[in-house]
Amino acid sequence: MLEMRKDIFADERADNLKEVGQPTQRQDMLGHVTGTSAYYDDHRFANLLHLKILRSPHAHARIRSIDDAAASRAPGVKRIIRAADVPVNLNTLLSLIQFGKDDEPSLATDVVRYKGEPILGVVATSERAAREALELVRISYDPLPAVFDVEEALKPGAVSVNPVYPKNTFEYHGKYDHQKLRFGAVEQAFAQADFVSEERYQMSPIEHAPTETNGSIAVPDTNGRFTVYTSTQALFFSLDTSAKINAMPSNQLHFIGGTVGGGFGGKVDTLTEPLAILAARLTGAPVRYRLSRHEEMQFGSPRGAERIYVKDGVMRDGRIVARQVRAYFDAGAYTRLSSYAVVKCVAHIPGPYTIPNVHADVFCVFTNRTPATAMRGFGVTALDFALECQMDKDAVAIGMDPLEFRLLNAYRDGDMKAHRREAKNCALIECAQVAAEKANWPLRDEFRKMSSKKDGGAERAGVADRTRMSTPAAPVRTGTSAPQRVTYERPAGSTSPPPIQSTPPATPPAGSTHGVRRFSSVFGTRRR
Amino acid sequence: MKTSIQFRLNDEEVATFADSGSNLLDVLREGIGDLSVKGGCWQGTCGTCTVLVDGMPRLSCVTLAESCEGKSIETVAGLRQGAKLHPLQTAFMERFAAQCGYCTPGMLMAAKALLDREPNPTRENVVDAICGNICRCTGYEPIIAAVLDAARAAPRRS
Amino acid sequence: MTIAVKTFARLAEAASALSTERGARFLAGGTLVMRAVNEAEPSIETLVRSTDPSFVGIAVTSGRVELGAGVTMAAILGERELAFLHPVARAVGGPAVREAATIGGNLFAPSPYGDFASALLALDATVTLAGGYGQRELSLEEFLGRRERGASLVSSIAFKRPANEVFRFTKVTRVHPKGLSVLAIAAQLPLANGRIAGPRIAYGAMGRMPLRAKAAERALEGRPLEDNAIAPALAVAADGTSPLDDAIASAWWRREILPIHLRRLLLGAGRS
Ligand SMILES: Cc1cc2nc3c(=O)[nH]c(=O)nc-3n(C[C@H](O)[C@H](O)[C@H](O)COP(=O)(O)OP(=O)(O)OC[C@H]3O[C@@H](n4cnc5c(N)ncnc54)[C@H](O)[C@@H]3O)c2cc1C
Ligand code: FES
Ligand code: FES
Numbered sequence: 001m002l003e004m005r006k007d008i009f010a011d012e013r014a015d016n017l018k019e020v021g022q023p024t025q026r027q028d029m030l031g032h033v034t035g036t037s038a039y040y041d042d043h044r045f046a047n048l049l050h051l052k053i054l055r056s057p058h059a060h061a062r063i064r065s066i067d068d069a070a071a072s073r074a075p076g077v078k079r080i081i082r083a084a085d086v087p088v089n090l091n092t093l094l095s096l097i098q099f100g101k102d103d104e105p106s107l108a109t110d111v112v113r114y115k116g117e118p119i120l121g122v123v124a125t126s127e128r129a130a131r132e133a134l135e136l137v138r139i140s141y142d143p144l145p146a147v148f149d150v151e152e153a154l155k156p157g158a159v160s161v162n163p164v165y166p167k168n169t170f171e172y173h174g175k176y177d178h179q180k181l182r183f184g185a186v187e188q189a190f191a192q193a194d195f196v197s198e199e200r201y202q203m204s205p206i207e208h209a210p211t212e213t214n215g216s217i218a219v220p221d222t223n224g225r226f227t228v229y230t231s232t233q234a235l236f237f238s239l240d241t242s243a244k245i246n247a248m249p250s251n252q253l254h255f256i257g258g259t260v261g262g263g264f265g266g267k268v269d270t271l272t273e274p275l276a277i278l279a280a281r282l283t284g285a286p287v288r289y290r291l292s293r294h295e296e297m298q299f300g301s302p303r304g305a306e307r308i309y310v311k312d313g314v315m316r317d318g319r320i321v322a323r324q325v326r327a328y329f330d331a332g333a334y335t336r337l338s339s340y341a342v343v344k345c346v347a348h349i350p351g352p353y354t355i356p357n358v359h360a361d362v363f364c365v366f367t368n369r370t371p372a373t374a375m376r377g378f379g380v381t382a383l384d385f386a387l388e389c390q391m392d393k394d395a396v397a398i399g400m401d402p403l404e405f406r407l408l409n410a411y412r413d414g415d416m417k418a419h420r421r422e423a424k425n426c427a428l429i430e431c432a433q434v435a436a437e438k439a440n441w442p443l444r445d446e447f448r449k450m451s452s453k454k455d456g457g458a459e460r461a462g463v464a465d466r467t468r469m470s471t472p473a474a475p476v477r478t479g480t481s482a483p484q485r486v487t488y489e490r491p492a493g494s495t496s497p498p499p500i501q502s503t504p505p506a507t508p509p510a511g512s513t514h515g516v517r518r519f520s521s522v523f524g525t526r527r528r
Numbered sequence: 529m530k531t532s533i534q535f536r537l538n539d540e541e542v543a544t545f546a547d548s549g550s551n552l553l554d555v556l557r558e559g560i561g562d563l564s565v566k567g568g569c570w571q572g573t574c575g576t577c578t579v580l581v582d583g584m585p586r587l588s589c590v591t592l593a594e595s596c597e598g599k600s601i602e603t604v605a606g607l608r609q610g611a612k613l614h615p616l617q618t619a620f621m622e623r624f625a626a627q628c629g630y631c632t633p634g635m636l637m638a639a640k641a642l643l644d645r646e647p648n649p650t651r652e653n654v655v656d657a658i659c660g661n662i663c664r665c666t667g668y669e670p671i672i673a674a675v676l677d678a679a680r681a682a683p684r685r686s
Numbered sequence: 687m688t689i690a691v692k693t694f695a696r697l698a699e700a701a702s703a704l705s706t707e708r709g710a711r712f713l714a715g716g717t718l719v720m721r722a723v724n725e726a727e728p729s730i731e732t733l734v735r736s737t738d739p740s741f742v743g744i745a746v747t748s749g750r751v752e753l754g755a756g757v758t759m760a761a762i763l764g765e766r767e768l769a770f771l772h773p774v775a776r777a778v779g780g781p782a783v784r785e786a787a788t789i790g791g792n793l794f795a796p797s798p799y800g801d802f803a804s805a806l807l808a809l810d811a812t813v814t815l816a817g818g819y820g821q822r823e824l825s826l827e828e829f830l831g832r833r834e835r836g837a838s839l840v841s842s843i844a845f846k847r848p849a850n851e852v853f854r855f856t857k858v859t860r861v862h863p864k865g866l867s868v869l870a871i872a873a874q875l876p877l878a879n880g881r882i883a884g885p886r887i888a889y890g891a892m893g894r895m896p897l898r899a900k901a902a903e904r905a906l907e908g909r910p911l912e913d914n915a916i917a918p919a920l921a922v923a924a925d926g927t928s929p930l931d932d933a934i935a936s937a938w939w940r941r942e943i944l945p946i947h948l949r950r951l952l953l954g955a956g957r958s
Contacts (some may be wrong), residue, residue, distance in 0.1 A: 015562065025621065032629025033617040035564025035604035042563045075687065128547070131726035132687060209566040211576050211630040211664055261566070261630030262664045292725070293569035529689045549689030549723055549733060571721040578782050584760070585782040590720035592713060592733065594691050638782065660780020673919040 025463030076129030184357030212261020304372030344379030414457030538606025755790025
């Protein structure tokens with residue numbers, strides 16, 4: 001059960017808080033246990049129509065022709081929705097924050113790029129009628145070669161998946177095909193390391209599988225507006241995306257949601273609302289677009305599959321002196337949120353460890369798989385899996401206890417991170433100590449006495465000269481008495497233009513960042 | 529073709545017309561208006577739609593509604609007796625055994641089916657009772673703990 | 687288009703409706719048929735049911751067991767005389783599935799379903815088909831071989847009751863306590879003077895439908911259930927199988943682990 005370890009960092013927190021640290025009942029709990037919480041589909045409307053979507057059976061194909069004549073005459077069918085009916089039939093989610101180019105149609109026009117891609121909609125008086133009508137649509141396809149492997153997709157001559165990004169890589173800041181991190185000099189460090197380990201990690205896509213599938217109901221209001229009941233995790237995001245795709249002012253949309261039957265990132269993509277609204281517009285009736293479980297699995301975006309290569313240089317005394325990461329995020333056929341996952345991944349490299357030489361290249365790659373999106377710590381979770389596996393292997397290689405190995409290398413207050421920011425409020429050491437205690441994992445005394453607040457900075461993680469390898473750090477002193485806080489001398493403003501993670505221009509002391517140019521991985525260099 | 533269907537729902541006689549071949553889940557939600565029953569897969573795999581038919585747990589999404597003619601059906605809407613919560617409901621609240629709440633109606637009914645027949649279940653009994661119900665949020669431990677708590681709290685039957 | 691539901695008081699009537707109605711499909715527990723109905727499977731136009739009491743009958747005598755095809759997994763679990771089948775019935779889905787799932791339906795369930803059918807195959811069951819013109823009996827093995835052809839109604843299933851301790855069953859899953867079969871093994875292992883005499887072993891999920899492990903059976907004949915003695919049977923365990931390659935497990939994996947689980951079953955360490 002919940003245990004608050006208030007003895008740790010006791011001096012950093014006021015302990016007279018009423019809610020923080022106290023168990024509090026969820027405000028929706030009574031509704032949940034009585035079956036009265038109203039999810040999007042728990043709203044009833046007379047004459048509700050149902051939208052079902054015809055989906056591509058091919059991973060990559062050209063659509064030669066679509067014959068929906070029989071379907072449009074089928075019993076109960078009110079309207080066929082075709083690509084040409086969609087007012088703005090190209091979008092990317094993060095266009096709302098000016099990140100990335102519109103690359104995904106709501107309904108495919110000439111080419112389908114993954115199995116499950118929407119092609120055409122049928123609006124009918126019942127879900128059954130809509131499903132039966134879909135069976136009557138005839139589409140002829142010219143199958144195209146497809147690419148399913150991230151590294152294959154980057155080879156010269158590879159199948160081009162997404163015409164907006166013909167080279168199969170997302171484009172950062174209009175010109176870069178991947179995100180970089182450079183700190184110290186890994187090659188020299190590898191040359192001097194006692195052990196070098198190199199491994200490859202491959203993740204599979206993971207479906208969020210919320211118990212409630214994605215869905216929404218769009219209802220024409222009496223004043224020309226539409227009320228939309230939705231399962232979205234991102235109400236305003238979905239509202240603006242729907243407004244954009246339907247070319248309508250966002251004040252014509254009233255979104256109602258918040259009671260979500262599980263999301264985990266699988267309900268941020270605005271998968272159903274735009275077409276539900278379009279269908280309601282075209283028929284003048286309330287329309288529900290609810291994914292079946294099969295659609296949720298096939299069309300609902302998963303956590304992307306990542307391929308991660310990690311190379312570590314480790315000293316016999318346990319210090320990690322270099323870490324190199326090369327990773328490929330499988331975005332699937334369209335961007336959705338993978339581009340951002342890559343940024344998060346690079347921001348997390350090299351993990352919560354102080355390593356003087358770090359080098360990373362991370363790519364967001366397009367393939368003919370279901371587009372991937374956010375899921376619980378996306379960009380970070382898979383990387384952490386790879387890094388922590390690697391940590392275990394490193395520890396075994398040098399004959400060190402894996403937990404002590406982590407404690408030794410963990411960030412401490414005052415350390416310099418590979419991103420050239422000072423590590424603050426570190427707590428990994430304390431977490432690991434408590435975990436060891438709970439698991440009855442024996443730690444030697446000096447490791448039990450380690451602290452995030454002691455011995456950080458200085459030569460342990462100093463960056464004397466960023467272009468050459470830093471002087472090998474002196475052996476870590478453990479169990480020293482005086483806590484030693486070191487303030488970093490920030491490197492002077494670099495003049496070189498940013499390859500993505502370049503040095504930020506001189507940062508003034510904390511506390512006054514206003515008006516300063518700051519580098520953001522998403523937006524580039526900006527004034528604050 | 530519409531067909532009439534009549535059964536007892538939470539101790540009330542109810543009747544509706546539905547398309548023949550409809551599943552019980554749709555009839556309860558669309559026909560009768562009991563929205564306490566949720567659907568998550570419409571193929572029998574998630575357990576969200578679990579209701580009791582003559583006291584036994586059934587997946588309403590793969591139960592032909594017409595086969596329930598004249599039977600007695602229980603849903604979570606009938607679990608609470610007036611203002612008083614069922615011990616399972618109280619225990620679920622106290623144990624934080626729900627997060628999004630979408631699986632909860634099915635979990636509660638699966639658990640009720642167990643407690644109705646086995647007032648003193650073992651942990652293993654509880655695990656078996658809810659093993660067809662998927663919860664993606666909470667983790668099963670708080671749910672198991674809640675069911676065991678509810679069994680201890682419930683007035684003893686003979 | 688809606689579906690017609692036709693309910694018959696007698697199995698024979700249901701059988702003839704099944705062969706004459708357009709797009710007719712028999713509905714037993716419905717755990718699989720209703721899914722297809724929900725998805726508007728175009729081949730289903732009529733659902734045929736029967737309320738015939740014989741369809742859910744259980745008759746256990748000292749030598750023989752006869753089960754109506756409409757007997758559910760829950761009903762098997764409620765029958766003390768059928769304790770040897772409880773591990774099998776308990777292996778099918780969760781409690782709500784077991785409440786509906788019938789043994790007749792299990793004979794038609796596509797792999798990796800069909801755990802109960804594998805057990806029945808090991809028990810050398812016979813299947814009785816109801817037709818408009820009377821009944822017909824055939825072995826389950828023969829029945830499975832032609833399962834995909836034509837819609838005949840299974841009315842009951844019968845088999846010789848195995849002596850105590852002779853019948854064994856194991857199911858390998860990736861999710862506990864309930865999950866679909868990576869594979870299932872059912873076996874009758876009668877002993878004469880400490881040696882196997884006339885074994886019968888069946889696999890689930892090692893092919894498109896439950897199948898016999900004939901090579902392993904031959905290799906076991908006359909041998910004691912000891913590690914060295916069963917080695918030749920384990921070596922040929924996967925002979926004649928064509929396991930599924932699906933989301934649960936790859937065909938390779940199924941073939942790899944089959945001998946391990948067969949060994950555990952033979953040496954008495956199977957899950958029950
Ligand atoms: C969540 C879930 C978990 C499951 N887990 C398992 C499992 O672990 N192991 C397993 O083996 N199965 C499992 N199943 C599959 C299925 O429930 C069982 O195989 C069950 O025994 C099928 O029986 P039923 O009565 O429900 O069949 P139905 O759905 O009624 O019928 C299935 C098919 O058989 C035909 N049929 C049924 N009875 C007869 C008859 N008497 N004569 C002629 N045709 C007939 C029907 O026409 C239909 O084509 C699972 C299903 C679900 C939904
Ligand atoms: S909705 Fe019935 S089991 Fe999932
Ligand atoms: S609480 Fe969300 S699925 Fe169980």
